[in-house]
Amino acid sequence: MQTKTVITDRQSNMKRIFEFVEIRTKITSLLPFLMSLAYLFYRRQPVNAERTLLFFGSMFLFDLTTTAINNYIDTKTNGQKLPFSRGMAKFIIYLLLGVSTALGLTLAYRTDLVVLLLGGLCFLCGVFYTWGPVPISRLPLGEIFSGLFYGLFIPFLMLYMSMPSGTFLALTADWHAIRLDINLAPVLSLLLLSVGPICATANIMLANNICDLEKDIAVGRYTLSYFLGKKALDVFAGLYYVTYLTWTAAVTLKLLSPVCLAALLTIIPVHKNIRRFKKEQIKEKTFALSVQNYIIIVGAQTLVIFLSGLIL
Numbered sequence: 001m002q003t004k005t006v007i008t009d010r011q012s013n014m015k016r017i018f019e020f021v022e023i024r025t026k027i028t029s030l031l032p033f034l035m036s037l038a039y040l041f042y043r044r045q046p047v048n049a050e051r052t053l054l055f056f057g058s059m060f061l062f063d064l065t066t067t068a069i070n071n072y073i074d075t076k077t078n079g080q081k082l083p084f085s086r087g088m089a090k091f092i093i094y095l096l097l098g099v100s101t102a103l104g105l106t107l108a109y110r111t112d113l114v115v116l117l118l119g120g121l122c123f124l125c126g127v128f129y130t131w132g133p134v135p136i137s138r139l140p141l142g143e144i145f146s147g148l149f150y151g152l153f154i155p156f157l158m159l160y161m162s163m164p165s166g167t168f169l170a171l172t173a174d175w176h177a178i179r180l181d182i183n184l185a186p187v188l189s190l191l192l193l194s195v196g197p198i199c200a201t202a203n204i205m206l207a208n209n210i211c212d213l214e215k216d217i218a219v220g221r222y223t224l225s226y227f228l229g230k231k232a233l234d235v236f237a238g239l240y241y242v243t244y245l246t247w248t249a250a251v252t253l254k255l256l257s258p259v260c261l262a263a264l265l266t267i268i269p270v271h272k273n274i275r276r277f278k279k280e281q282i283k284e285k286t287f288a289l290s291v292q293n294y295i296i297i298v299g300a301q302t303l304v305i306f307l308s309g310l311i312l
Contacts, residue, residue, distance in 0.1 A: 016083035020071060020092065021064040027295060028150045028204065029063045032197045035302040036158035039193065042257070042309035051161050054107040058119070059154065061100035066126040068093045070137070073130045097127075111161055114171050118157060122149055140224040142209065143202040151198030156190060189255045195246040196301050199239040200294040206236055207290035211283040233281075236290075237274045241267075243297055257308040263300040270296055 018024075033056060040047055072089050075082050082089050104123065108116035125145055129136045136145055160168055168190065170181045209216065209223040210232050216223055225232040244267055250256045273289040280286055 017092065019083050020068055020089065021096070022067045022071070023064070025067065025291075026060065026063055027291070028146075028197075028201050029059055029154060031295070031298040031302060032151060032154040032194075033059065033158065035193075035197065035298060035305065036155045038302050038306040038309065039155075040159065040162050042305050042312075044309075045162055047162050051107060051110060052158070054103050054110070055157060055161065058100045058103035058107060061096050061103070062123060062126060065093060065096040065100055066129060068096060069127065070130040073135075112171075113173060114160065114169065115157060117171075118153060122153055125149060137223075138221045140222065140227050143205045143224050146205045147198040147202030150201045151196070152191070152194045155194050155197070159190060189250075189253075192246050192250040192253070192255060196243045197298050199243050200297045203236055203239050204290045204294055206232065206239075207277065207281075207287050208283075210236070210281045211287050233278050236277065240270055240274060240293060240297070247301065256305065257312050259308045259311055260301070260304045263297075263304045266296045266300045 037047065037052075068089070072082065072086070072093060084092070101123065104119045105116075108119055125136065126149075129142075129145070136142060156168070163186075166181075166183070168183060168186050170179075172179045206225065209225040213223075213225050217226065228235060244264055247256075247260070247263060251258060251260050270293050273293050277286045277289045
C-alpha cells in the first residue's frame with residue numbers, strides 16, 4: 001500500500017513538472033530537430049551521435065527552462081497559480097538551466113567557436129524573453145525571435161555540426177583579426193529549407209498574441225498584433241502561404257527531391273484552419289489551430305524528406 005502511495009506521489013509530481021514546463025508544446029523544438037535529421041539522411045550525411053545527443057539534450061532542456069521562466073514570471077501578473085511553491089519552481093528552473101548549460105558547453109568544447117557563440121545567443125534570448133527590465137515578450141519581436149531561434153537556428157546548428165567543415169561558414173579568430181567567410185549558396189539553401197518551421201513557429205506566437213491582445217494591453221504588453229491591428233490576420237495567413245512558395249522553390253532548385261512536392265497537399269487542411277481562425281480568435285477554441293497547422297506543415301515536410309531518402 002505504501003509503495004503504491006509513493007508511486008502515485010511521484011506520478012503526481014511528474015505531472016506537475018510537465019505542466020510547469022508545458023511539455024506538450026515542445027513540438028516546436030522537436031520537429032525542426034527531426035527535420036534536420038531527415039535532411040541529413042536524405043543527403044546521406046553521417047551523423048555524429050555524441051554531438052547530436054548533446055545538442056538535443058541541451059536544446060530540449062533549455063526549451064523547458066524558457067517556458068518555466070515564462071510561467072514563473074507571468075504568474076506574478078496574470079493571477080494564475082504555479083503547480084509548486086515559488087521556491088520549488090525556482091529550483092526546477094535553476095536545475096534545468098544548469099544541466100542544459102553544462103551540455104551546451106560540452107558540445108561547444110567538442111565542436112568550435114560558432115556553436116559556442118550561436119548557442120550562447122540562444123541562451124541569452126531565451127532567458128531575456130520574459131525576464132529583465134524590458135522582456136522580449138513585451139515587445140513586437142516575439143514572433144521574429146521564436147521563428148528564427150526555433151525554425152532556423154536548430155536546423156542550422158544540426159547541419160553545421162554534421163556537414164563537412166566550411167560548408168556554411170568558417171570563423172577564425174586570434175589576437176590580430178577575426179575573419180568570417182560565408183558560403184552563400186548553402187546558406188540560402190538552408191533558409192529555403194527552414195522557412196516552414198520559421199513561419200509556422202512565428203504563427204503560433206502570433207495567434208497567441210492575437211487571442212490575448214486585450215489581456216496583454218492590460219498588463220502593459222504591446223506585442224506585434226497590437227501594432228498590426230486587423231492586418232495581423234492577413235500576416236497570419238500570409239506566413240503560411242509563403243511556406244508553400246519556398247517549398248516549391250526548394251524542389252525547383254533541386255535542393256529537395258520531387259517527392260517532397262507531396263507536402264503541398266497540406267495546404268488544404270491548413271487553409272481550412274486559417275479560415276476558421278479568421279472567423280474567431282478565441283484562445284480556448286481557435287488558438288490550437290496554429291499548433292495544428294505547425295504539426296501539419298513541419299510534420300509533413302519532415303516526413304517527405306525522410307521518404308525521399310528511402311526512395312532515392
